Each structure stands twice: as C-alpha cells, then as structure tokens.
Amino acid sequence: MDNRSATDTADREISATRLFDAPPELVWKVWTDPRHIGRWWGPRGFTTTTYRMDVRPGGAWRFVMHGPDGVDYENNITFLEVVEPQRLVYEHGGGGEVEPVSFRVTVTLEPEGTRTRLNMRMVFPTKEARDFTADKYGAVEGLHQTLGRLEEKLGAIAAGSDDVEGPASDRELVVSREIDAPRAAVWRAWTDPAQVKRWWGPHGMTTPVCEIDLRPGGAFRTVMRDAAGTDHPCKGRYRGVVEPERLVFDNAALDERGDVAFEILATVTLDDQGGGRTKVTARVHHKSVAERENHERMGFFDGWGQTLERLAAHTAGLDPARQQFEIVRTFDAPRDLVWRAWTEREHLMQWFGPTGVTMPTATLDLRPGGRFHFSMRSPDGSELWGRFVFREIVPPERLAWAHAFSDKEGGLGRTPFGGEWPLELLTTVTFTEEAGRTTVTMRWSPLGPTDAERRAFDAAHDDMRTGWGGTFDRLEAHLASAKD
Numbered sequence: 445m446d447n448r449s450a451t452d453t454a455d456r457e458i459s460a461t462r463l464f465d466a467p468p469e470l471v472w473k474v475w476t477d478p479r480h481i482g483r484w485w486g487p488r489g490f491t492t493t494t495y496r497m498d499v500r501p502g503g504a505w506r507f508v509m510h511g512p513d514g515v516d517y518e519n520n521i522t523f524l525e526v527v528e529p530q531r532l533v534y535e536h537g538g539g540g541e542v543e544p545v546s547f548r549v550t551v552t553l554e555p556e557g558t559r560t561r562l563n564m565r566m567v568f569p570t571k572e573a574r575d576f577t578a579d580k581y582g583a584v585e586g587l588h589q590t591l592g593r594l595e596e597k598l599g600a601i602a603a604g605s606d607d608v609e610g611p612a613s614d615r616e617l618v619v620s621r622e623i624d625a626p627r628a629a630v631w632r633a634w635t636d637p638a639q640v641k642r643w644w645g646p647h648g649m650t651t652p653v654c655e656i657d658l659r660p661g662g663a664f665r666t667v668m669r670d671a672a673g674t675d676h677p678c679k680g681r682y683r684g685v686v687e688p689e690r691l692v693f694d695n696a697a698l699d700e701r702g703d704v705a706f707e708i709l710a711t712v713t714l715d716d717q718g719g720g721r722t723k724v725t726a727r728v729h730h731k732s733v734a735e736r737e738n739h740e741r742m743g744f745f746d747g748w749g750q751t752l753e754r755l756a757a758h759t760a761g762l763d764p765a766r767q768q769f770e771i772v773r774t775f776d777a778p779r780d781l782v783w784r785a786w787t788e789r790e791h792l793m794q795w796f797g798p799t800g801v802t803m804p805t806a807t808l809d810l811r812p813g814g815r816f817h818f819s820m821r822s823p824d825g826s827e828l829w830g831r832f833v834f835r836e837i838v839p840p841e842r843l844a845w846a847h848a849f850s851d852k853e854g855g856l857g858r859t860p861f862g863g864e865w866p867l868e869l870l871t872t873v874t875f876t877e878e879a880g881r882t883t884v885t886m887r888w889s890p891l892g893p894t895d896a897e898r899r900a901f902d903a904a905h906d907d908m909r910t911g912w913g914g915t916f917d918r919l920e921a922h923l924a925s926a927k928d
Contacts, residue, residue, distance in 0.1 A: 456571045479713075505520075505521040505534075506520055530553055531551065531552050534548070623760075639758065645751055659685060666679075694709055710727065712726050746870060775923055789806055793818075795915070799917065817850060818830055844871065
C-alpha cells in the first residue's frame with residue numbers, strides 16, 4: 445500500500461476526478477467485467493481485448509489495446525488491493541517498449557447520493573518517468589478521454605441502449621449460438637484435438653490435422669480440407685486461456701508457400717445459460733476496417749455460423765452428416781457453360797425445379813445482396829414463389845445464397861405444404877472442372893432453425909434427394925441442348 449502523501453508525489457503523478465450519474469456498484473461492474481471494459485477503456489478510437497482478468501489481490505489483468513491506426517499495445521496489470529465497490533490499487537506495466545516504466549494506480553469510488561465520485565491517481569517512480577509518459581503517449585489527455593468514454597458507457601446502460609452483444613468497433617465481427625450442452629462439455633469440445641477434428645470448419649470441410657498446446661503462449665495448428673481435396677492450413681497462438689469461460693487466440697490462414705495470408709484475433713466466450721445450455725460467442729478483431737470488410741465478403745457469417753452448427757451437433761451427440769444435405773453430380777459440359785446455366789435468368793428458367801415444374805416468372809439481380817425471385821408452376825396448375833438472396837459469388841467456382849419460399853412481392857414465406865420447415869436454408873454450390881467435365885456439389889443446411897425445424901429437415905433428406913435429383917436431371921438435359 446502506498447503510504448506517501450499526495451504532496452510527496454505531486455510532481456510525478458497524473459490524476460483526475462469525475463462525478464458519474466451511477467451508483468458505485470455499477471461503476472465497479474463496468475470496470476471489472478471484460479465484456480464491458482473492452483468498450484470504453486482507453487482514449488477515443490481504441491478498443492480492448494482481454495486475455496485474462498482476475499480481480500483479486502495478486503491477480504492479473506492481461507490485455508491488448510487496439511489503436512485506431514491498427515497498432516496493438518500489450519498491457520499487464522497486477523492488482524494489489526481490491527475492496528469492492530470502493531477501491532482498486534494496481535501496478536501497471538513496465539519493462540517494454542510501450543510501457544517502459546511501471547506505475548501505480550489507485551482508483552476510489554465514493555458515493556454521493558445516487559451518484560459516484562471517481563478519483564484516479566497514477567503515480568510514477570520519478571518525475572522524468574511521469575513527464576516521458578505524458579509527453580510521448582499523451583497520458584493526461586488519454587486519461588480524460590478514457591473517463592469520458594466510461595461516462596458515455598454508464599449513460600448508455602442507464603438509457604437501456606448499451607449493446608454488449610454486438611461488435612465493439614468497426615473492425616470487429618461477432619457471431620453467437622446457444623448450444624444444448626453444459627459449458628464443461630463445450631469447453632472440452634473446443635480444447636481436445638480429437639474432438640476439434642470432428643466438428644471444426646464449415647459444412648463439407650474436414651479437419652485431418654489439429655495440434656493444440658493449451659496454455660497462454662502455446663501454439664496450435666489446423667489443416668482443413670474441402671470437398672475438392674484442397675488443404676487450408678492455419679496456425680495460431682493462445683493469448684488467454686480461462687477454463688471453462690474464455691479462449692483468446694491469434695489465427696492465421698497460410699498460403700501455398702506457408703506465408704501468412706490473413707490473420708485475426710479471436711475471443712471465444714462460453715456463458716452458462718443454466719439448464720445445461722451454453723451460449724458461445726466468437727468475437728473476431730481485424731487490423732483494419734478493410735480487412736474486416738474483406739473477411740465479411742469471404743463469408744465470415746456463413747463459415748462461423750456453420751462451424752457453430754457443427755459444434756452444436758457434435759456436443760449433442762448427433763451425426764454431423766445429418767445437419768446438411770449434399771448432392772453431387774458430374775456433367776459432360778465445360779464449367780463456363782455450367783456456371784452460366786446457374787447464373788443467367790434465361791438459362792435458369794428452362795431447367796430449375798423438380799421434374800414437371802415450369803418457371804413462368806423470374807427476376808435476377810446477380811450480386812451479393814441481390815435476389816433471384818421466381819414463381820414455379822406444378823403440372824396441376826398450382827403455383828408457389830421462391831427466392832434466393834445471394835451471399836457469395838465467385839465466378840466460376842462458387843455460389844452461396846439464402847434459399848426460401850416467398851410471395852409475389854419477394855417477402856419471406858413459409859412452406860405451403862405445412863409442417864415445421866426451416867424459414868431459410870443456406871445453399872452453397874461449387875463447380876470444379878476436369879477434362880471438360882464439371883462436377884457440381886450442392887449443399888443445403890438450415891439457417892437458425894428451431895429444434896422442430898431441424899428435425900423436419902433431417903427427416904426430409906430422402907425427399908430432398910428425389911427433388912434435387914429431378915432438378916439435376918433437367919439441368920443435364922438443358923446442358924446437352926445448350927451445347928448443340
């Protein structure tokens with residue numbers, strides 16, 4: 445405990461005080477919960493990823509601050525005194541380029557009616573160390589901006605507009621799923637290499653290689669293999685391991701030379717929801733907005749969403765193969781022609797749909813976010829509407845869209861046949877060519893299904909194989925006529 449008076453340290457400290465319109469208990473909570481502090485800690489433009497936060501005497505807070513210029517700043521804090529909700533004393537940093545000296549911080553929370561007066565003192569070992577930190581890193585202004593952001597955070601909580609579930613910045617992507625399995629089982633699925641191999645990756649991927657050294661600083665390596673047999677290697681390092689609550693790790697995709705092609709910092713939290721259920725949230729931080737936008741275009745939400753679907757199936761003891769429907773057909777036609785058959789309105793209207801069905805009306809806007817909206821008429825004269833909302837278009841290799849029944853105006857529609865059919869289905873179609881022949885692989889999986897919808901989808905695989913088989917028969921005949 446620092447027994448020196450304020451007079452003794454005046455020339456080597458930085459301090460601030462602020463009155464918050466919130467009780468001390470709430471101020472304490474947003475200061476000691478990683479989900480909250482990452483959204484306000486640091487000067488404006490910064491976000492924070494916490495590796496580990498153990499708020500007790502002798503406990504550590506290890507985190508990285510992400511600057512608005514894409515530079516990361518590693519930080520280490522050791523708590524010395526913890527008196528909830530009144531007082532925190534900790535030693536901050538020292539020994540590195542970013543934190544060349546350590547300094548002691550004392551934070552007090554004093555109630556004033558329903559409000560809280562916060563006092564914060566940063567005491568440096570020397571005046572020179574204090575001046576260096578103030579001049580080089582703008583610590584005085586940084587402290588005032590940080591407390592201003594804390595005030596805004598508390599105001600958002602009071603107004604009911606605080607969103608701890610969404611992205612913390614424009615460089616972050618977030619996906620989550622509630623899984624019907626206890627947290628301990630989900631933790632083992634994430635950290636046992638033998639289990640990771642059974643569920644990691646989007647639908648259609650396998651993971652033949654998974655090596656894990658589960659400790660802060662420990663390395664991991666995975667190799668995912670797609671349906672065409674192409675390997676996609678990744679490597680990373682664990683930054684934080686807090687069993688059974690939190691994993692923080694770097695993850696880098698490697699190119700064919702083994703060089704880093706793309707890198708992220710991921711935080712996976714496992715929240716116990718009670719009743720044997722666990723909410724899994726993955727937060728993925730990128731170095732820049734451009735990298736975040738590129739990752740989103742590459743199919744972040746589909747890839748991570750399908751991966752969490754496979755995790756849910758694995759932890760529930762289900763057969764992952766039943767979580768998606770797949771049909772593969774090789775056509776005696778070049779890939780360019782097959783691609784045009786799938787992406788041009790005039791082609792689609794001639795073959796798309798089960799045997800005996802015609803397509804009298806269709807509009808096509810082929811772009812990510814664009815739609816294919818169409819009507820289908822059965823031999824008995826009945827009509828239904830459907831739509832695709834495109835998510836990924838990679839000519840001439842891959843298409844992905846959300847597939848749904850629709851109405852004449854293009855809105856979402858429920859199945860006209862009754863039952864608990866999923867509202868939307870993720871459809872991915874890949875095209876590979878060899879010796880002038882093209883193999884088409886089509887995969888279907890429900891998007892955000894209820895348990896009843898999942899069961900209905902699983903039970904309909906045989907019917908789907910008949911329907912899509914007839915559709916592919918029509919495509920085969922259409923391609924033969926188009927070649928003539």
